[in-house]
Amino acid sequence: MKQVSIFIFPLLLALTSLFVQGQSIRTAGNKMRQVRPASTDDTPITYTGNQILVGSGGKGTGLPATYCLLDNGKLFGKRSHDKEFTFIAQQTPVNTKRIFAVVEDKCKIKTVKFDHPGATSKFIHWRKGKQENKVVWAETDKKAPANYSKFYESFMATIPVELRLK
Template sequence: MNQLFLNLLSVFLSSSLLLAQGQPIRATGDEMPVIRETTTATLPTTYTGRQILVGSGGGVTGFSTTYYLLENGKLFGRRSRDTTFTFIGQQTATNTKRVFSVAESKCKLKTAKFDHPGNVYTFIEWKKGKQEHKVAWGATGKVVPANYKQFYNSFMAMIPAPSRLN
């Protein structure tokens, strides 16, 4: 019975991750994007290209966790209580392009106006240089556009569970 439930949950979650034209944010087919460990001097604070930031936070502690995908494919994470970024891996060029395309065209992050954080909140942000455009949700009674939730879930699915920041 538990196995059946887990199988059904897995199918549901997989199908809910589909975005633009039925394609998940993945490198190819159903394969997870390749994450390669590398050392890097490029950090989100000094990077001048486009970035997608995805995260959540709030609650009793007020802490937040943010993941940064740079246009060059490098993926970082940082908790608000940390002083450094954690390098998570290198995304494929195809997957990186798809993430930015969905964020800019389907979610329209560069022009969207949706700022309804609650005590516990989730956010997506598009950034390039000093330009920043952010949507946030979590307030009770506010209907979140489905494409924001789908994008958030798909983005988080790119990050292997052992690499997620706690």
């Protein structure tokens, strides 16, 4: 798991910094940095700090999955039939801060109202304590608000296929 974490989060750093700069995901390099190990005391269910949940669902997407990044850097995943979130890896503080800055400042997740699910939908959900907002869009219906599709793709690209929930 530690070796996979060492691979995942440097990639996330590169992708997030490219997203913030408006560059394509495809230009990300292979720069790797060390990440710190994590305990799993906090979970998305009990955590009261900021959280970003990213996922998809519907008939055409296979089994729906949700990934949750806490503002302390812990990344979790959950399939629709799972009872609890599973710890995946620990994000670095710098990367975590960048991801939250993009979704809160550039995407304006706290205030954007957009709820247009379809047969195959994607979503980005922000919450802190009792405050929350969720943006949902379908692939074929109304276009997602500015920056949401790009943020979704950048976030998902940071999770290697072998670590994604199946």
